[in-house]
Amino acid sequence: MRTGRVAGMAKWGATALVGLALLAGAALAVYALRTLAPLDGRLAVAGLAQPVQVRRDAADVTHIAARSPQDLWRALGHVHAQERSWQLEFNRRVMHGTLSEVLGPATLETDKLMRALDIRGAAQRQYAGLPPQAREALQAYSQGIAAFHAARPQALTPEFLLLGVTPGRDGGRDGAPWSPEDSVGWALMMALDLGGNWGNEFARLSLLRTLDTERLWQLMPPYPGEPPATATDLAALYRGLGVYARDDAAATPVAAASKGLQGLAGAIDQARSDWAQALAQEAGSNDGKGSNNWVLAGARSASGKPLLANDPHLGLSAPAIWYYAHLQAPAGPAADGSTIGAIDVIGATLPGLPFVVLGRTARVAWGFTNTSPDVQDLYLEQIDAQDATRYRTPQGWAPFEVREEVIRIKGQADLQLQLRATRHGPVLSDVQASHGQVLDLSKYVLALRWSALDADNQTVLAGLQANQAQNVAELQQAFRHYHSPMQSIVMADVDGAMAFQAAGRVPLRHPDNDLRGVAPAPGWEARYDWQGWLDHDQAPQDDGAQRGWIATANQRITAPGYAHFLTQDWHLPYRYERIAQLLEARPLHDLDSLAAIQNDVTSLATQRLLPALRTAAAQAGHPLAVQAAQLLLDFDGRMDAQHSAPLVFAAWADELARGLIVPRIGSARFAATYGKRDFRAAVEGILARDDAWWCAPHTCAEQSALALVRALDRLQAAYGAQPAQWRWGRAHPAESRHRPLGSVAALARFFNVQTPSSGDAYTVNVGQYNAGDVAGGAFVNRHAASLRGLYDLADLESSRFIFQTGQSGNVFSPRYADMRDAWAAGQYRPLQREPAQWRHQLLLEPGG
Known part of the structure; x- marks a missing residue:
């Protein structure tokens, strides 16, 4: 019983x-x-003056047709909020420096950096300086976001629940889910992501503590074929000034508060820390942040009209940074009595901004790459030994500007943060712990001069006006307002015109400025102050008449003898050279041939080092060396996901860089710089010179063979003892990581979007990885083509696009990652203003 x-x-x-x-x-x-966002039926939206059609075609492009520009911008804000609420909320908190209010102490360092830069304050000043039409557009857009949250037709996505976040409750800073100033701020954040080189300056300062100036330029070489931009003995300069701390300070444990926590809550907290540390470390560096674009004249096109291609390379994220939309409204009156032009534009929007950033109208198309001029200078500011509230200027000692910030921290007391600024800008040493590990902060601090923070930045105005352009000349006029970050823009119209223009603000430096912005300058010497700005018409430009095509891939874009210094930190020209090879390989091109170029995975950088690897394979004393040598016989530098030779090469190149450089600069300094910089140019130079100093205590050939032994040991441990079965794509998946839940092991497989990928940092189809991030996956592709766009100006309705995830930002949606496989396979979706059919139709009506 x-x-x-x-x-x-x-x-x-x-x-x-x-x-x-x-x-x-x-x-x-x-x-x-x-x-799930409602895609069909009717929705009442407060603030609309008239109904707005929101239709989605078979390619999942969102078509928004309104009867006025104001309603168009309101509807776009509503749609962005429908599809990307978490993305907007997270990005807003990043730029406001209020992550810690909801995510805890793990994100404190990120918040401190954003507060020091004062992104929010700069955005407010810039917004105030915009013309009335631009402010009206940003206001209408933010009203659309607010209307969505005031009467949400759907539940908030799981990030809000898991992290306990309420949209718009942002430290009491304004309480709205999105403000007009936030749109300006998000444009600034894009400038921070793409326009920074202060990281290079600080890296040089740090490395010079160990290396002399000659060795520094061997480790961080200038552009191929050119001398360093400065002939100054930087090591002697900094030693003479006594800038360095006596001993390396212990690293600040940013994530200390998360240690010891268990379960999902602890994993989420650690993920917050991982993301925050990555952002803080990457700020101020644009190494590897590149793109491709090119345009061909009608004489080089099978259709007889120009062809244009663009694939901007950005950090991969889920959801993607882009949202594709078609925006349409007739001309109408503005609030100030002027007339707003008609809008009919299709392409990639950025959630947070009320216009198409990259795309086309009915008659003209354009594409961006990052020009990467030096628009950030670090200044050593000398502290008055008798009064630490003062710093040295050309006119004598002056007080620091000081402001107080309060950062709310979940689970802890508020942080009272005192931030300083000098005549050059914010003092970064107050918020970046790495500075205290290098500098003697009792004598010197580092201040940042950054053009993007200036009040006259009207980049958003350029974007709004570009959406109304109908030809190349009108686009060029719109982009005269473009400020930061400078972009290399190619454009073409249906009348056959094409052009290249570098648009954006670049500082002019004094003739006596011997440092030219490549390393921190003594802030008390007036010769290092900026002397004004490069005139828009003096910036690099080209009509393409000479060759019939124009291409940019972050290489040097200035012709020999160009009168103005832009930077020495151009990207290595491998991608550009490969594009040029392929463009010249046939007399006429079409969209299919352009697609093949965008998806090309031959690495000229790999080809350059292949002879050294083959020699190493013949000399390495490793049981798998013979098999590795066999794999390399037919390897031509194609970094194909399905092949094993690319993985052997990548592991060898990584181990070789470590073996050559770590003994000379130390493991801590190497870890602080490697990954953001792969030192490929340094390795190439060392092997080409057979440099005994860098290769000691071995010969360079011996170092190469030893690196292959270590690489094969590593690959065998990870993938087994059959090299023929290794696959580059397995080690090199493209990972679009969710922020911050993509770092949580229990959630990553749901929130991250991952697929095997080809390429490396030097292929046209780029697949950049951070070899320094061994724990997170040394070869994981985290920086690739964030979108691909193709346009034939003979038939703009044949335009194509793709990006790596999907339109929806909701992990529960089937549209969250439905472009992933097509993107990886080099396929496209049609980009049409007038598609043959609608998959969904939603009517937004006044009310709410």
Whole structure:
């Protein structure tokens, strides 16, 4: 009887558990359905003056047709909020420096950096200086976001629930889910991501503590074929000034608060820390942040009209940075009585901005790459030994500007943060712990001069006006307002015109400025102050008449003898050279041939080092060396995901860089710089010179063979003892990581979007990895083509696009990652203003 009762209770308990699991699953399913954005039917939206059609075509491009520009911008804000609410919320908190309010102390260093840069304050000043039409557009857009949150037709996505975040409750800073100034701020954040080189300056300062100036330029060489931009003995300069701390300070444990936490909560907290540290470390560096674009004249096109291609390379994220939309509205009156021009534009929008950033109108198309001029200078500011509230200027000692910031920290007391600024800009040493590990902060601090923070930055105005352009000349006029970050823009129109223009603000430096911005300058010497700005018409430009095509891939874009210094930190020209090879390989091109170029994975950089690897394979004393040598016989530098030779090469190149450089600069300094810089140019130079100093205590050939031994050991441990079965794509998946939940092991497989990928940092189809991030995956592709766009000006309705995830930012949506496989396979979707059919139709109506 008792046994039966126990068995019955056990059976009942098991049934109850199954029932609870089913109920939980059903509740989750109901919740997931409630989070999906309504794509059909009708929705009342407060603030609209008239109904707006929101239709989605078979390519999942969102077409928004309004009866006025104001309603168009409101509707776009509403759609962005529908599809990308978490992305907007997270990005807003990043630029406001209020992550810690909801994510805890793990993100404190990021918040401190954003507060020091004062992104929010700069955005407010820039917004105030915009013309009325631009302010009206940003206001209407933010009204659309606010209308969505005031009467949400769907449940918030799971990030809000898991992290306990309420949209718009942002430290009491304004309380709205998005403000007009936030759009300006997000343009500034893009400038921070793309326009920074202060990291290079600080890296040089740090490395010069160990290296002399000649060795520094061997480790961080100038552009191929050119001398360093400065002939100054930098090591002697900094030693003479006594800038360095006596001993390396211990690294500040940013994530200390998260240690010891268990379970999902602890994993989420650690993920916050991982993301925050990555952002803080990457700020101020644009190494590897490149893109490709090119345009061909009608004489080089099978259609007889220009062809244009663009694939901007950005950090991969889920959801993607882009949202594709077609924006359409007739001309209409502005609030100030002027007339807003008609809008009919299709392409990539950035959630947070009310216009198409990259794309086309009915008659003209354009594409961006990063010009990467030096628009950030670090200044050594000398502290008055008698009064630490003062710093040295050309006119004598002056007080630091000081402001107080309060950072709210979840689970902890508020942080009272005192931030200083000098006549050059914010003091970064107050918020970046790495500076205290290098500098003697009792004598010197580092201040930043950055053009993007200036009040006259009207980049958003350029974007709004470009959406109304109908030819190359009108685009060029719109981009005269472009400020930061400078972009290399190619453009073409249906009348056959094409052009290249570098648009944006670049400082002029004094003729006596011997440092030219490549390393921190003494802030008390007036010759290092900027002397004004390069005139827009003096910036690099080209009409393409000479060759019939124009291409940019972050290489040097200035012709020999160009009168103005832009930077020495151009990217190595491998991608540009490969594009040029392929463009010249045939007399006429079409969209298919342009697609093949965008997806090309031949690495000229790999080809350059292949002879050294083959020699190493013949000399390495490793059981797998013979098999590795066999794999390399037919390897031509194609970094194909399905092949094993690219993986052997990548592992060898990584180990070789470590073996050559770590003994000379130390493991800590190497870890602080490697990854953001792969030192490929340094390795090439060392091998080409057969440099005994860098290769000691071995010969360079011996170092190469030893590096292959280490690489094969590493690959064997990870992938087994059959090199023919290794695959580059397995080690090199393209990973679009969710912020911050993509770092949580239990959630990553749901929130991250991953697929095997080809390429490396030097292929046209780029696949950049951070070899320094061994724990996170040394060869994981985290920086690639964030979109691909192709345009034939003979038939703009044949335009194509793709990006790496999907339109929806909701992990429960089937549209969250539905472009992934096509993107990896080099396929495209049509980009049409007038598609043949609609997959979804939604009518937004006034009300709410």
